[in-house]
Amino acid sequence: MRALVYTAPRHLIVEDYPRPNPAAGEVEIAVAAAGICGADISGFLGRSRHRTPPLILGHELVGRTPKGQRVIVDPVIGCGRCAHCRSGQKNLCPSLRLLGMDPLAGCFAEFVAVPQSQVYEIPDALDDSQAILAEPLANIVHLFRLAAPQSRFRMGIVGAGTMGSLALKMALRLGASEVLVEDVQEVRLAAARRMGATLAVNPKTDSGESRSFAGDGLDLVLDACGEEKARQRAFDLCRPGGTVVLLGMAKARSEIDIAASIRKEHRALMSFGYTTEDFRRSLDLLVAGEIDMKEWTAELPLEDGQAAFEQMAGSRGDTLKMVLRVR
Ligand SMILES: [Zn+2]
Ligand SMILES: [Zn+2]
Known part of the structure; x- marks a missing residue:
């Protein structure tokens, strides 16, 4: 599959990368578009000790399941077993995992595998750039x-x-x-x-x-x-x-x-991260049209990933969310 791979600080290359192999309970999402987040930028700049090359960055995505459902993914994955996870505070889980952070591959790629429980179907009326905002x-x-x-x-x-x-x-x-x-x-x-x-x-x-x-x-x-x-x-x-x-x-x-x-x-x-309930509420707000950032969103193809990251890292502009189009 095509993937934007972080190979060294300030270097991203679009290259052929092995397609994910979904484990039991996981589903493979065909990524349509993915948002660049501040955490990805600190990774790109080599300032994140949780992102070591080679790694596919990215955790904000919209895509389709193998059955064709249009979905977004909650990329914050708790262990599901510790006291925090069981009390609904997965953001405090000591074994917290995030897409695009070691050791999980992120979503600046054609496909990403995620646990089925992290996947949320979205209405067609919610466009890609708005849907991507559910995570931030x-x-x-x-x-x-x-x-x-x-x-x-x-x-x-x-x-x-x-x-x-x-x-x-x-x-x-x-x-x-x-x-x-x-x-x-x-x-x-x-x-x-x-x-x-x-x-x-x-x-x-x-x-x-x-x-x-x-x-x-x-x-x-x-x-x-x-x-x-x-x-x-x-x-x-x-x-x-x-x-x-x-x-x-x-x-x-x-x-x-x-x-x-x-x-x-x-x-x-x-305040650190969010719980499953916060993510659902966030999606509800976007579906209801309560929060809209279209005016401050820009989009570039995945192939222009390097330029998109450079632009956001040195941002003096008014683009608040950069979206990479994958398909
Ligand atoms: Zn984010
Ligand atoms: Zn946990």
Whole structure:
């Protein structure tokens, strides 16, 4: 089969690759299109210790089963046996596996084999680029479930990439009264404004706009970046007694002014991945047309994988989701 193979940092090659051999309980999906995720990009850049070449990256896909059903796949696979999996928290499973992460082959290929239980049929009305969002959006559904904001909440979002933008859309659907978005890229700020952000600010050039908007602080602040400054920024924007959600994982470690946050009794939440219920809810939202990112989605053929990854890795543009067309 044709596959886009990660062979070395910053190198992807379309080559002939052995077709998967589905194990018992698995089904082979003929991939139609697959989305490039931040995790794939960190793999491509050689920054992920869980992605060693040669490896087929990719975990966001839409395709068809051998019976011809049009489906998406939940690519996060728990062991199904540990206490976390049995209590519905597969995201915390110590043996968690993900498509496109060692040792599982991903979906930038003509075929991928996945457990039958991970497969969800989708309606024809849901187009490929929207269906692919079920996986990233599930992360957003999960974090809002953890944060459980009150009605009319005021929110801050630090980092307006795919995750930050989906969080903005979701916050507005959930009844946020105002949402502040911060990013260092002007194109992303412009996109955030069009998506309904109350205020979108570049912290590098901000002359106090964010601070006066935040006033005594915002009820809920999300860090969707993970750089040290961004994390601290999320705490700085949060009101006393408010909630900070840490999602971005750009840096493993960073220094935070913990004492300042203790004095403000900040509730700090960390959100990782999603459960099966979050994934289902995410798909329901997309089918219902509640979340739409078509305007910020671009598509290239699988053969242009190298160029697509380079574009996303160096992204100064307003493409928030890149989709590779496989067939
Ligand atoms: Zn993803
Ligand atoms: Zn488990």
